[in-house]
Amino acid sequence: YGMLSPMKRLFLLFITAALAFAADLTGTWEFNVETDMGSGTPIMTFKQDGNKLTGTYKGQLGEAPLQGTVNGEKVEFSFEVSPAGDKIVVKYAGSLSGKDSMKGTVDLGGQAVGKFTASKK
DSSP: OTTSOHHHHHHHHHHHHHHHHOOOOOEEEEEEEEETTEEEOOEEEEEEETTEEEEEEEETTEEEEEEEEEETTEEEEEEEEOTTSSOEEEEEEEEESSSSEEEEEEEETTSOEEEEEEEEO
16 A cells, blocks of 8 residues: 555445445345234345345245345345235345354345345355
């Protein structure tokens, strides 16, 4: 950093700090979901590319591709399933607590709401 201007030094410090806090969700996550309709333990497989999140949901509602976003510690993703013939959109919204765990809320197409915790395998 010795020969850099104060602005460049500050910029490098900011970029380094931002990278340090940017968690990568890529991998397999075990979820524990509690809703007013019951509980479940789905498995989500995520692939993160920048702020974009893609992957697969696998659980009691079947299997479905998912998509979402990661913005700092905030995580949001959703997927469509048809457990009883009717298509519903399941939405998860939460935040990271450390690089290997997250918690938040889940909305099962307006039919049930609840909370989730998850940990990276």
